[in-house]
Amino acid sequence: MRDQPVNSVAVALTRAASSTRAVPESAICGAPAYMSPEHSALPHIVKFSGGRSSAAMVLSLARCGTLDPGRGDLVLFANTTAEHPATYDFAGQVCDELESQHAIPCLWYEFCTVEESTRSGWSRRPSYRLVRRQRATSVDNPTTPGYSYDGCAFEELASIKRMLPNRSLRFCTQNLKVLPGIKLISEWLGGGLGPTAAGHHHGRPLTSADETASRYNGSRWEAREVAEIATFVHSRPWMRPAQDWADFTVVSRRCSSRARPSADLAGLTGPPVQYVTLLGLRSDEAERVNRAHFEAMLADGANGGRCRHESHPVGEIIATPLADAGADIDRVDDFWRCQSYDLAIDRALGNCVYCFMKGEPALRRLASAEQDNPNAASAGPAGIHWWADIEARYAGPSDAPDVQQFKFLTLRSPSYAEIAAGTAVAGRRDGVSLPCACSD
Incomplete structure (x- = not known):
């Protein structure tokens, strides 16, 4: 169980102290409004999305002394591998300042899959790997790889899921950022030297696309189609070596050994290990702030198998310093x-340039601007043709009588190839922009 609610006077005093604490001119916010005074002593984990708001928050927290490496504080950047190129440069600059000037450790990580033994045989399972803040190359050591920028993690997710994330089932943030991040936090708070090895050491893959197809019992796919879509995930590394925190952050962390590889965040064996998650949500994003606190509340008090929200471990406590300080988008600017x-990206582009949540009209405008600007960074995930290619290969069939496909937008929406070619019909009902939660 989490801490029992303290009386309203104590909460009010804590909030008042947080809001009146001196904040230097170089900061936009200070300590969050903790729901309980004891929360200020817990490890603080910052979810840094790579955008301006979360960057302003984490730099401010470091400059005003809210973040404390001795407490176990950590800044995380989840690389979807489909970010705008300028995002990596910007995130690198932010992390360099945090580490060199404030001694706050920063870790970058990516979604990956590994082979694990199950009752039905060997299977691919989601995991993560730490990556350095330098671009990946073909000669990287598998233990200390650079960051990927070609969309490989995004495609690996589509390949193992056998479908695309879309506006009706937006599982990309959950699988590329949130769930791998929870595993990382568990190992960080566990007190070991770094993530333990994941997968096996047989020296060769033990699964294949054909084997995946042979196990499929659904009605929508042919075995050949299943094997084709599963090919990419089975071409990826089948294991992740053990990694050391020291290889990915210049800030040292006092760890005893690998004997305690993870912390119990879900309360499986007793009271859950608690920590504070800091989200860069602003005061003008009240709906997102409320949703984050509500989802964390669903898990509050649950333990073990009764955890009611997989995105929020029982031990997680949500805080939103920007919203607490009344900082809106104008103050961030x-x-x-x-x-x-x-960040050298126009706000209309964002870190994920062709995110399907933007809606068809916005995507058409971005594609048109890309075509008109020969200097646009259109290679890879920063260009619509990469997205169109991924959609063409991973769009799944539906049970509709007219054989529609599940694409990035809605079932009967135009494809990204049609949007890129300028043949998409304007004015569709599903073309509106929907709220994104990539920084949650």
Whole structure:
């Protein structure tokens, strides 16, 4: 169980202390409004999305002394491998300042799959790997790889799921960021030297696309189609070597050994290990702030198999310093006008340029602008043709009588190839932009 609710006077005093604490001019916010005074002593985990808001938050927290490496605090950047190229440069600059000037450790990680033994044989299972803040190359050591930027993790997810994330089932953030992040946090708080090995050491893959197809009993797919879509995930590494925190952050962490590889965040064996998650949600994003707190509340008090929200372990406590400080998008922009660097991406593009949540009209405008600007960074995931290719290969069949496909948008929406070619029909009902939660 989490801490029992404290009386309202104590909560009010804690919130007042948080809001009145001196914040330097170079910061936009200070300590969050903790729901309980004891929460200030827990490890703080910052979810850094690579955007301006979360970057302004984490730099402010470091500059005003809210973050404390001795407490076990950590900054995480989840690389979907489909970010805009400028995002990696910007995130690198932010993490360099955090580590060199404030001694706050920063770790980058990516979704991956590994082979594990199950009752039905060997299967691919989701995992994660730490990556350095340098671009991956073909000669990287598998133990200390650089970050990928070609969309491979995104495609690996589509290949193992046998479908695309879409506006009706947006599982990309959950699988590429949230769930791998929970595994990482568990190992970080466990007190070991780093993530333990995942997968097996047989020296060769023990699964195949054909084997995956032979196990499929559904009605929508032919075995040949299943094997074709599963090919990519089975071409990926089948294991992740043990990794050391020290190889991925210049900030040292006092760890005893690998004897305690993970912390119990779900309360499986007793009271859950608690920590504070800091999200870069602003005061003008009240709906997202409320949803984050509500989802965490669903898990509050649950333990073991009764955890009611897989995105929020029982031991997680949500805090939103920007919203607590009343910082909106204008204040974030003001913050970056005073810095020596900024994210070199227009707000209309965002880190995930052709995210399907933007809706068809916005995607058509972006595709048109890309075509009109020969200097646009259109290679790889920053260009619509990469998205169109992924959609063409992983769009799944439906049970509809007219053989529609599940694409990035809705069932009967145009494909990204049609949008890229300018043949998509404007004015569709499903073309509106939907709220994104990629920083949750």
